[in-house]
Amino acid sequence: MSGSYSLPDVLDRIYHNQLALEAAVMELTLWVEQQGCSVVGNNVRGALEEIGENAGHIKQGLARLKSKGLG
Template identity: 70%
Template sequence: MAHEYSLSNLLEKMYENQLALEAAVMELTLRLEQQGSVEVGENVRGALEAIGENAGHIKQGLARLRKSEAG
């Protein structure tokens, strides 16, 4: 049960939340763009790009943390 609340599990859940929020924001962005808010869409896409880039680093960090917890 304690493993369920380990640092790596906590960070994994936060990462999953980040991905879910990213998807929700993209859905809203698509709606805004359909309604003519192209500039807002471009701004949001810039922020989403940063989130996507950071996601790779987070995933690699989680893998290393899990490996160190197992070893």
């Protein structure tokens, strides 16, 4: 598989979408907390923490794929 539709390229785009969604959800979380909904904010922050951890694993996996010449 080569070109712009290689597995690493597609996964890289999914990873970047994940980062964008994480940033958007954080903006909404800040707004919700400003409205006084701290419980909701804390719940979302817990989910965002998990997303952040998973993003690190995804990035490491992408680096391995690319280093093996698959991207």
